[in-house]
Amino acid sequence: MQVSETLQGKKFTLEEVVEFTDLIAEKLDGAIDKVDNINHKTHVLSVNASIEAARAGTFGRPFGIVAANMSELSDETIKITERMRKDTKEILEVGTLIKSQSKEYRGNRLSDLALVNIDLIDRNLYERTADVRWWATDGNVVDALMKKTKDVYELASQRLNVILQAYTVYYDLVLADVDGNIVVNGNKEKYSSVNSNVASTKWFTSAIRTKSGSEFGFQSVNRSPLVNNDLAIVYSAAVREHGDTKGKIIGVLGVIFKWESLSQTIINHTPIDEDEKKHTRICIVDNDGLILADSEGKMLKETLQFDKKTSLFGEKKNYMFTEYAGTQCCIGHALSPGFENYSTGWHSVILQKLINHGKKSKS
Template sequence: MQVSEITQGKKFTLEEVVEFTDLIAEKLDNAIDKVDNINHKTHVLSVNASIEAARAGTFGRPFGIVAANMSELSDETIKITERMRKDTKEILEVGNLIKSQSREYRGNRLSDLALVNIDLIDRNLYERTADVRWWATDGSIVDALTKKTPEAYESVSQRLNVILQAYTVYYDLVLADTEGNIVANGNKEKYSSVNTNVADRKWFTSAIRTKTGSEFGFQPVYRSPLVNNELAITYSAAVRENGDTKGRIIGVLGVIFKWESLSQTIINHTPIGEDEKNHTRICIVDNDGLILADSEGKVLKETLQFDKKTSLLGEKKNYMFTEYAGVPCCIGHALSPGFENYSTGWHSVIIQKLVNSKKSKP
C-alpha cells in the first residue's frame, strides 16, 4: 500500500490500517534518519567554524557567533528528533495493538461462523435419525417383511414413494430383508436397487446390531451405488416384528439422504463477504481431516493437512494462525456441538488466507 492510495470514502480492513500505520512509522523513521544525518553534518560544521573563529581572534568573532547559533540549532534539532522517535514508537505500539485485536477479531469471527455451520448440519441430520426410526414402524413396511409376497412388496414400494414425495431431501428409501437383499424401494423409476444385496454395507450392519427401536444405523458421506454414486449419507433402522420397539428384527429400512444439497447450501450461505470469498475455504471434515463438504469441491478427494491440525481439532471451538498450502492463514474451527443427544462428531473448518501478508502476495 502507498500513501497515495488513501482516498476519501475508501473502506479499510483492520489489516490495511495496520499496514498503513507501519508505512507511516517507516517513512517517519526514514525522515528522522535523514534529519539526524544533516544535523550531524551541521554539528561538525559548527565545531569547525568555532575552531576557525577562535584562530582568527577579534576578526573571527562574528563567525563565532554564527557557529554558536548553529550549535544551538543542532542541539534543538536533536531534541526534536528524539521526540519524533518517541512519537513513532507510540504509533508502532498502536499498530501492534490494532494488529493483535485484528487477529483476535478474525479468529473469533471465523470460529463463530464454523460453529453455526456445523450446528445447522447436526440439527438437520438429527431429523434424519427421527425419520428413519419412525418410518421403520410403519404398518406397510412391517407387513411387507412379514408376508414377503410380491403384492406386499409392491404395496410398500408405493408407500415409500408417497413418503419420498413429501420428503424431497432423500434420493431413495430402500427396504432390505435380514439377509441384506433389497426387496423394495420408493424411487423405482430412477433407481433399480431391488435384488441388490447390501449385507456388507455399514448402514445395514449397524442397524442389524441395534438392540431397540430407539437406536439407528448410519453410514457417513460416501458415493452410494444405490443412487448412481451420488454423494449421500444413509441412515437406517431395524424393522421389528409387529412394529414393537423390542421385537425380533425382520429387516432394515435405509433412507438415502442428499448430502450435497444440504452441505453446499450451508457452505454457500456462510456470511462471508464477496471480497473474502476468493481467499476463503469452507469445509466440513471428519476426525482425520477427510473433507466431507467443501467450497472448493474436493469432497472425499483430499485430507486437510497443516501444522498443529490435531491440536486444533482437539478443541471444541478455537482458531489459529498458521501456514496452509505454504500461505499464512487464519483457520477457524468448531466441533460438532450435537443436538438432542445426536452429534455427527464432525468438524467445521474455515481457512482464510491473510491476503495482506507479503508471503501471500502474487
C-alpha cells in the same frame, strides 16, 4: 492524487493497517535520519563558524552571533528529532498491539463461523434419525416385510413415494429384508435398486444390530450405488414385527439423504465476503481429516493434514496459525457440538491464507 484514487473505497484488513503503520514508521525513521544528518552538518558549521569568529576578534562578532544562533537551532532540532523517534516508537507499539489483536479476532471469528456450520449440520441430521425411526413403524412398511407379496410391495412403494414427495431432502427410501435384499424403494422411476443386496453395507449391519426401535443405523458420506453414485448419507432403522419397538427384526428401512445439497448450501452461505473467499477454504471433515464437504469441491478425494491437527481436533473450539499447503494460514476449528443427544462427531474447519502484501520500497 494517484494514491488517493487507488485507495478510495478500498476495504482494509487489520493486517493491512498494521502493514501501512510499519511503512509510515519506516519512512519517518528515514526522514528523521536525513534531518539528523543535515543537523550534524549544521552543527559542525556552527562550531567552525564560532572558531573563525573568535579568531577575527571584533570584526568577527556578527559572524559569531550567526554561529550561536545556528548552534541553538541545531540543539532545538535534536530535541525535535528525539521526540519524533519517540513518537515513531509508539506508532510501532500500536502496530504490534493491533497485529496481536487482529490475529485473535481473526481466529475467534473463523472458529465461531466453523461452529455455526457444524451446529447447523448436527441439527439437520438429527431430524433424519427421527424420520427413519418413525417411518420404520409405518403399517405399509411393516406389512411388506411380513406378508411379502407383490401387492403389499406395491403399496409400500407407493407409501414411500408419498413420503419422498413431502420430504425432498431424500434421494430415495429403500426397504430390505433380513438378508439385505432390497424389496421395495420409493423412487423406482429414477432408481432401480430393487433386488440389490446391501447386507455388507454399514447402514444395514448397524441397523440389524440395534436392540430396540429407539436406535438407528448410519453410514457416513459415500457415493451410494443405490442412487447412481451421488454423495449421500444413509440413516437406517430396523423394521420389527407388527411395528413393535421391541419386536423381532424383519428387515431394515434405509433413507438416502442428499448430503451435498445440505452441506454445500451451508458452506456456500458462510458469511465471509467475496474478497475473503478467494483465499479461504471451508470444510467439514471426519476424525481422520477426510473431507466430507468442501468449498473447493474435493469431497472424499482429499484428507486434510497440517501440523498439530490432532491437538486442534482435540479441542471443542479453537484456532491456530500454522502452515498449510506451503502457505501460512489461520485455521478455525469447531467440533460437532451435538443436538438432542445426537452428534456426527465431525469437525468444521475454515482455513484462511495470510496474505502478505509486502512493504512498499522507500521512495
